[in-house]
Amino acid sequence: MTSIAKCSAALFALLCATMPAHAGSCADDIAQTQAQLDLAIEKDAGSHGWKPESLSALRSHQPTPRSLAEAEGGNGVDFTDALDSLDRARTANRAGDIAACSREIAHARAILR
Structure with a gap:
């Protein structure tokens, strides 16, 4: 086996070993629930009428969920x-x-219902 082939095989093995395991993780459910929660917060944010601006808003800080x-x-x-x-x-x-x-995730989704 040439040194280039050995290096390629070693690099491939290293990359495969460092990839995150998505099988069985709930990352997709977290992302989906986060999107639903962000939408619910955005929808609720405008439903209470006007309120005084907070100090953070006056300092031009962007709001977070x-x-x-x-x-x-x-x-x-x-x-x-x-x-x-x-x-x-x-x-x-x-x-x-x-x-x-x-x-x-089930607890967060129950709150959204």
Whole structure:
């Protein structure tokens, strides 16, 4: 085997070993739930009429889904709790704990209903 072929084989093996394993992860469910939550927060953000601008807004800071959720309140829906659940789901997914990840996603989706 030539040295180029050996290097190519070694590089291929290294790349395959470092690819994240998507089989069995709940990354897609997290992304889908995050999109649904962002949409719900955006929809809720304009439904309460005008409020005074926060100090962050006056300093030209762009709003995040979490800052919108905290400012708006959500008509009895605790969007910050759903965001916290998604954060815990991401942590569980990185740790490989699919059961905890699925449980946190289910909790976030229940809040959205």
